[in-house]
Amino acid sequence: MIRIPLEPRADWQAKVEAEGLIWHTADGRPYWNESACYRFSPAQIAEIEGATAELYRLFLAAGQAIVDDPALLDRFGIPPRFHQAIREAWEAEPPALNYGRFDLGYDGACPPKLFEFNCDTPTSLLEAAVIQWSWKDARFPHLDQYTRLHEALVAKWRDIAPLLPPVVHFAHVSDEAGEDTVTTAYLRDTAEAAGITTVPILIDDLGWDHDRRCFVDMAGQRIEAVFKLYPWEWLTAEAFAPQLLESLDDMLWIEPIWKMIWSNKAVLAILWQLFPGHPNLLPTSFDIPEGDAVAKPLLAREGANVSIRKGGRVIAEQAGDYGEEGYVYQALYPLPESAPGCFPVIGSWVVDGELVGIGIREDGLITGNTARFVPHVIVEGTEPMAPPRD
Secondary structure (H helix, E strand, O other): OEEEEOOOOOOHHHHHHHOOOOOOEEOOEEOEOOOEEEEEOHHHHHHHHHHHHHHHHHHHHHHHHHHOOHHHHHHOOOOHHHHHHHHHHHHHOOOOOOEEEEEEEOOOOOOOEEEEEEOOOOOOHHHHHHHHHHHHHHHOOOOEOOEOHHHHHHHHHHHHHHHOOOEEEEEEOOOOOOHHHHHHHHHHHHHHHOOOEEEEEEHHHOEEEOOOOEEEOOOOOEOOEEEEEOOHHHHOOOOOHHHHHHHOOOOEEEOOOOHHHHOOOHHHHHHHHHOOOOOOOOOEEOOOOOOOEEEEEOOOOOOOOOEEEEOOEEEEEOOOOOOOOOEEEEEOOOOOOOEOOEEEEEEEEEEOOEEEEEEEEEEOOOOOOOOEEEOEEEOOOOOOOOOOOO
16 A cells, blocks of 8 residues: 555546536645555455455444444434334335445555444545546556446445335535535436436425425425435434424435444444454543543544544644534554655445445544545556556
């Protein structure tokens, strides 16, 4: 796993915008960063693939343990009135993409280690599925890349299509940066490629028809199924939470409500309790440990309110609005510094538990919302990469 400096394409902004990535620059520097790429060997990809399959197995076991124990659902900070709905959805397995991104620490030599699982509202999807593949085809057409995420998403939509109503709404917030908009638009594209009719809607535009007892869109059309790029813990805290609970009886929410337990950082502590010493896990606890550790709020996103404690002092931290829900403390993993100030995190994408693509984000010691996405290639043997084609 080697970081290779490269010269970006002169017109890279126009090229990625043409494929839908309008959110390609943040804080005056490229978010999509093709001034470098990561080189993996087939053996390293196989190791990531094996670790991902194993982690998915562990999450299945942890999920069952959590739904079987009411005290654990309380420990996750999930409102009690939604506990039964989570149990029912876990057992019923309603139609879902069942997709997500394991964030892993990996140095190319030792077993990959789990940082967290983003499986309710994961982003960096278009970049991993489409943009980096197009970049590879343009710059290194003779090399391979682990990217079949697009095909897997379309296939999964096609698989569940017979179980869906005639129209699926796709909901998200109106984010200024456009990241949620881009991600939701891309997922709409994958659904439509599978023959599903879709309708866009903003979360704020969800309406409730008191006579028909159902959610409706701006045209008054009943919403029978909705894909939402909006966290379940936010939904359950909305003023319409009672109507949300009522809707679970006859409206399909994608992803399902049981994703609240896998996307909550508390699951990291439960995993370590169930599988202590597992080579793909880091020691994690609800209690502050004596050694070096990373403090993570149960519900934080994009590194918010995360702090790194080393040698008895905080060496890095991020501001944010999270933390009241509680923390877990995960043993500190020494990320490789592949370039000055660049610490890569592997995003291992799964659909139905199968690795279907990887993406790399670089940042400082804490991976936050200013992290940059860097493409990758797979190279056989130890021979140097051929010069990129203009």
